[in-house]
Amino acid sequence: MKLTIIGSGYVGLTTGACFAEAGHHVVCVDNDEAKVASLLAGEIPIFEPGLEALVKKNVSAKRLRFTSSTEEGVDHGEVLFIAVPTPPQADGSVDLSFMEKVAREIAQYLTSYRVIVDKSTVPVKTGERVAHTIRRHAKPGVEFDVVSNPEFLREGSAVADLMKPDRIVIGGNSDRALALMQKIYEPFMAPVLVTDINSAELIKHAANSFLALKISYINALAEICEISGADVLKVAEGIGADKRIGRSFLNAGLGYGGSCFPKDIAAFIAISEQLGLPFNLLKEVQSINNRQIDRFLDAIREALWVLKDKKIAVWGLSFKPNTDDVRCSVAVTLVERLVAEGALVSAYDPKAMEKARELPFASKIQLSASALEAAQGAEVLVIATEWPEFASVDLAALREAMHTPLIFDGRNLLDPAAVRDFGFQYRGIGRGVVAERG
Numbered sequence: 001m002k003l004t005i006i007g008s009g010y011v012g013l014t015t016g017a018c019f020a021e022a023g024h025h026v027v028c029v030d031n032d033e034a035k036v037a038s039l040l041a042g043e044i045p046i047f048e049p050g051l052e053a054l055v056k057k058n059v060s061a062k063r064l065r066f067t068s069s070t071e072e073g074v075d076h077g078e079v080l081f082i083a084v085p086t087p088p089q090a091d092g093s094v095d096l097s098f099m100e101k102v103a104r105e106i107a108q109y110l111t112s113y114r115v116i117v118d119k120s121t122v123p124v125k126t127g128e129r130v131a132h133t134i135r136r137h138a139k140p141g142v143e144f145d146v147v148s149n150p151e152f153l154r155e156g157s158a159v160a161d162l163m164k165p166d167r168i169v170i171g172g173n174s175d176r177a178l179a180l181m182q183k184i185y186e187p188f189m190a191p192v193l194v195t196d197i198n199s200a201e202l203i204k205h206a207a208n209s210f211l212a213l214k215i216s217y218i219n220a221l222a223e224i225c226e227i228s229g230a231d232v233l234k235v236a237e238g239i240g241a242d243k244r245i246g247r248s249f250l251n252a253g254l255g256y257g258g259s260c261f262p263k264d265i266a267a268f269i270a271i272s273e274q275l276g277l278p279f280n281l282l283k284e285v286q287s288i289n290n291r292q293i294d295r296f297l298d299a300i301r302e303a304l305w306v307l308k309d310k311k312i313a314v315w316g317l318s319f320k321p322n323t324d325d326v327r328c329s330v331a332v333t334l335v336e337r338l339v340a341e342g343a344l345v346s347a348y349d350p351k352a353m354e355k356a357r358e359l360p361f362a363s364k365i366q367l368s369a370s371a372l373e374a375a376q377g378a379e380v381l382v383i384a385t386e387w388p389e390f391a392s393v394d395l396a397a398l399r400e401a402m403h404t405p406l407i408f409d410g411r412n413l414l415d416p417a418a419v420r421d422f423g424f425q426y427r428g429i430g431r432g433v434v435a436e437r438g
Contacts, residue, residue: 004077171200222430232430316385
């Protein structure tokens with residue numbers, strides 16, 4: 001099929017590449033001409049395992065191309081996917097100005113039937129507004145349908161998530177549109193859930209909010225574990241073995257971050273309030289998440305007394321491993337707060353160093369070429385992102401490099417007993433007492 005993706009950011013580019021890999025002919029549209037030029041030159045603006053090879057392969061096969069012309073995109077695609085940013089506003093609600101702008105542009109160029117797909121994460125009832133906007137601005141008599149098709153990709157495994165999805169959600173009320181959508185997804189051999197548009201839009205916010213709830217739940221438990229002398233890893237293993245609960249997203253740490261969870265939880269809270277049904281449970285999820293970094297900093301202050309002029313090594317800047325994305329990264333927030341207190345921060349990340357150079361405080365920290373270089377002369381090592389290479393670090397070399405053998409493991413990545421054998425003091429999340437046991 002001929003498909004168009006409007007918006008060539010993280011979701012749009014990955015979706016377009018995967019659709020092309022499945023055999024569709026895809027045009028990706030973006031209004032950033034510099035980005036389009038880079039993509040045409042084979043330069044991928046983000047790190048995502050497998051994506052670069054997929055883009056180059058399908059560009060070469062002439063199943064994937066890029067343009068800055070919305071008119072060209074509308075003319076090409078039988079189905080038009082809107083994958084533009086939906087950033088948060090100051091009150092947590094979603095800024096839908098990009099969605100509205102694209103809807104108007106699509107309406108301007110519509111000459112025959114098209115399916116317009118809500119791919120961006122949007123508040124419930126957005127599809128109705130998109131349809132209303134297109135109807136108001138399109139030429140009289142032009143037919144179209146609006147469908148919701150939320151994405152469930154995870155940064156770091158997005159290609160696998162899109163090529164082998166655990167479910168595909170399609171929300172719509174037109175048999176004609178639903179038939180085209182199901183044809184698109186036939187090559188993916190995944191279960192398809194067909195709903196109304198409003199239900200499909202709610203599913204994405206509800207799913208991310210539930211996952212954030214699990215993270216905040218285990219982080220609240222971690223605090224109880226620290227006070228009671230229990231080990232949160234063992235507690236998580238015990239409750240996660242219950243198939244009704246599951247072990248995933250029960251990893252205590254510095255809290256959730258990234259471009260999705262903080263935004264989506266804030267948006268769902270705002271949506272519920274606009275509907276007159278305040279979602280107080282999600283407010284507590286937010287509160288617990290925000291408290292994690294405060295508690296972690298309190299523990300570092302307790303160990304060092306004064307942070308000013310103390311060298312602190314931070315391993316990890318991306319919000320999770322296998323991505324270079326530093327947007328809303330808890331690791332970045334942690335560094336920002338350490339810098340504000342006068343700490344001398346040396347930081348390293350396996351993939352996010354280029355993005356780190358664009359951070360507002362980049363000139364105030366040392367960006368190191370390796371994990372051990374960052375730790376050289378440090379009084380504290382903070383593990384802020386759970387990159388696998390940090391788990392396999394040479395502990396003898398690390399002990400020699402550091403000024404003071406003190407590790408604050410914000411992701412419970414290291415084995416407390418192993419690091420203690422090398423003379424380190426260790427503080428994890430929810431397992432501090434276990435780490436200090438002789």
